[in-house]
Amino acid sequence: MSVKISDIQYKLPKNKISIKKICRRNNWNYKKTVATTGIKFIYLSNKTETALSLAIKSCNKLKLNKSSIDGLIYVTQSPEYILPSTSCILQNKLKLKKDIIAFDINQGCSGFVQALFVAMSFLKTNKFRKILLICSDTYTKYIKKDNKSCQTIFSDCASSMIIGKQTFKKTSFIFGTDGSGSNNLIVKNSGSNYKKGLDPEIFMDGKKVLLFTMSNVPNFIEKILKKNNLRISDIKYFLFHQASKIVLDNLIRIMKLSKNKVYCNYEKIGNTVSSTIPVIMHDLIKNKKIKKGDKIIICGFGVGYSIAAGLLEF
Amino acid sequence: MNEKELFQLIKTALKTKTKVDIKSNASNLDEWDSIGHLLLLSKLDQKLKGKTSKISELASANSVKKLLRILKRNKLLK
Numbered sequence: 303m304s305v306k307i308s309d310i311q312y313k314l315p316k317n318k319i320s321i322k323k324i325c326r327r328n329n330w331n332y333k334k335t336v337a338t339t340g341i342k343f344i345y346l347s348n349k350t351e352t353a354l355s356l357a358i359k360s361c362n363k364l365k366l367n368k369s370s371i372d373g374l375i376y377v378t379q380s381p382e383y384i385l386p387s388t389s390c391i392l393q394n395k396l397k398l399k400k401d402i403i404a405f406d407i408n409q410g411c412s413g414f415v416q417a418l419f420v421a422m423s424f425l426k427t428n429k430f431r432k433i434l435l436i437c438s439d440t441y442t443k444y445i446k447k448d449n450k451s452c453q454t455i456f457s458d459c460a461s462s463m464i465i466g467k468q469t470f471k472k473t474s475f476i477f478g479t480d481g482s483g484s485n486n487l488i489v490k491n492s493g494s495n496y497k498k499g500l501d502p503e504i505f506m507d508g509k510k511v512l513l514f515t516m517s518n519v520p521n522f523i524e525k526i527l528k529k530n531n532l533r534i535s536d537i538k539y540f541l542f543h544q545a546s547k548i549v550l551d552n553l554i555r556i557m558k559l560s561k562n563k564v565y566c567n568y569e570k571i572g573n574t575v576s577s578t579i580p581v582i583m584h585d586l587i588k589n590k591k592i593k594k595g596d597k598i599i600i601c602g603f604g605v606g607y608s609i610a611a612g613l614l615e616f
Numbered sequence: 617m618n619e620k621e622l623f624q625l626i627k628t629a630l631k632t633k634t635k636v637d638i639k640s641n642a643s644n645l646d647e648w649d650s651i652g653h654l655l656l657l658s659k660l661d662q663k664l665k666g667k668t669s670k671i672s673e674l675a676s677a678n679s680v681k682k683l684l685r686i687l688k689r690n691k692l693l694k
Contacts, residue, residue: 331651334631338651451650509653509675516661516669548654556666 311363340547344572356460377413411604413576437576457572461580472615483607544578641679
């Protein structure tokens, strides 16, 4: 198998909170919440932890040959500053070479798939040996205490992956963007829209995001299968962004997928935004569930709206 | 699907013991909160075999009257 467990790692904050506790504290219906989201635990960064500090901890778990890294791609919507880009800070903190390319990708749930495509494109030029791809977010810092739909779903996490030319035997990607949904998952009072005295605050219209997902993801999967002359039966696993139980259950229903082809881990760690897919990949590789020759489809979707799917052959 | 079936679908989706009729809405049904609406959208799409997920205005249809109007307009209700 091409991907080694030493090449992909993740780091969750130490602060693990049960949804039961959050629901009790806010007088929310725990049974109904968990029956819908499927999420029982989330991880929260503390005041001193940032997406950057989690990213560094995740990278420290990798077997990183620093001299072989020619590029650093950092996917985040929790940047350390508006400028400079956090990837430059990371280059220095990780003591990577100075003659590398490093940049941030401001994407959420589809970010890993997009960044993987960028990394693979770089590698195909033969000017890069290895790319370090890091995803890290601390959405929970944007969530107000009375925001039920976000507080019961999102978790903080960083993931990191070393990608080389040999990592995958074959890759194929497709993408979609629909900015008409940009207001449906948004951090208000941020960036150029920051208003003095108001904290940045996340807002999610879960109903609209659910409809977007149900009406687009199945078509996307069909499209990528068709593009590669494949059928559902050719795919070992479908690794979807771990949005929540209701989202995943609907996708499985619409696409008539067998549940054992869809790996889910939202129950124990929540929705970690751009890290959900690398975290699943880590778990599958660690548990030796992916073998040489296996084909998997990864699909990230959400904030933007943005959607990206990739076929990966090991 | 007809009106009666829609009322029953809403009742099942929201898991409410309260009778659902033309006057029901998110204000007079405790179970019709944001999570309840997600369950409702999910059940509706299941019942109508994937024909409702493209109707984005269903996301803000917070009353039976609004649901009826949208579904009729899209020829999904008899």
